[in-house]
Amino acid sequence: MCSSGHAFDANKRGYLTLVDRSRGILGDTREILEARRRFLALGHYSPIVDLIDAALPAGAVDVVDSGCGSGYYAAELTARRPLARLLELDVSLDAVTLAVRATGAPGVVADVWRPLPVRSDRADAVLCVFAPRNADEFARVLRPGGTLVVVTPAPSHLEQLRQRGRLIGMQPDKLEHLDEALGARFVLRDRLSTAYDVPLAATEIDDLAAMGPSGHHGAHPGTEDASTTTVTVAVDVSVYQPL
Template sequence: MLPDAANLLLCPSCRGRFLSSDGGPGNPGAALRCPVGHSFDAAKQGYFNLLVGRGTVFEADSASMVAARFEFLEGGHYRPLAEAVAASVAPALAGDKPVVLDAGTGTGHYLRCTLDTILARHSAVAAIALDISKFALRRAARMNPEAANLVCDVWQPLPVADAAVDAVTVVFAPRNPAEFARVLRPAGLLVVVTPRPGHLAEIAARTGMLGIEPDKDERLAESMGGHFHLNLARDLDLQLSLSPTDVENLAYMGPAGHHLNRASLTGRLAGLAAVTDVWARFRINVFERLQDPGSVTTWPRSVPTH
């Protein structure tokens, strides 16, 4: 069956509204079709691949990176972060049937928590999940079968209608402010999660993980200028007690996984203690869409949470 959000999607080739099909005689599978005739069939895992045209400059996560992320998140280590993201979008989800878009959904764990939180208050919710990695979408489609799980490039025009969603979440993923502003309703919220200086510092050097740029907040604010106003920046610190396998998965599941060799990483972590205490330091940024495109984005004082 097609997700409820299918009627909010646009064809990536012609930008026309999809005329969805749940199958029938001679057409057993779900498909997205537009009036011009472009058609996208659902993969057997339940997602749709909407990549068209020229290739992306963004490197998709590999199957092994996605597997590491799935195993780590299944351990519940970042569950408080997922709950904080869900709480941050809640003020925008007051309608009868709210719509949430998760850009860079990965394995779908953060969206799952958000959907469960919404469904505790509403009888229905529609969701759209985007990622460049088909390996991630295979996991996400199983995690969130009610969502429209789409392989697409966030740097390109999103396959979503104007003013169609109430909230956009972006957890450690690329951001396209202009497109997020376009698809958000006027009172919608954009929630962006970024790491803070000191994030995973206890294991960063040993694992070869990438460092956190000192001007990351300023660059985020600058990139959002002209589209969003930052309403709140909340800090969340989590003390994690990790096994050697957890540490390896944590290192390999992120951006460093694109250049780390898994076998070398395993060797580098040989002799690691049975339990390693690590601090994860996040910033949860809640943006409101600017009604006046000429407004200036400001950066309020953050609210620490431990």
């Protein structure tokens, strides 16, 4: 029971649901998450995992995975860091279901824009991959000297699919907006980047187009044939410390 008198029970799978669905908060659907799970399982985003692993301090044990999605990044990091203890957080019940299954870590269905279900000064690191960011709450749950790792798309990320209308547009000057949004609570310590091309089959492109924000806006039909299409993957991994 919380301080307001609300009671929350763990479901039969062992994780908690703290989101009031009457407020219309749903998050990613099962269809979006399954497309993401299929695509990420192919390893096309493994260089992003390499950057995240490099950005996280070697001694980071307690890690909050905020906006965990299908749990791909957490599962990959756990395989590399067997001593790490992760907490999977997402507003989507389906996402937490998949993430807990993929990682074996505890999970909580929670809204990142509300107080997070984590004690103050509890986490060594917060991981936020292509997910919303609550600067005040991230700063609260991090220990002094803790690390916030944020992964965002670079301007050329999936540009071929945007040009074809398969994806919705992307905010310009994303890094500048990110630094500004976090600047009252965090200082930028480092920024890592990667950009590479991958050949994708038509079915892979369909999953890639369906697995992100564009998936919430319905199908974006493409004109791919049976041949492969080269797509650019480009991301920035920003490393912050609390002020």
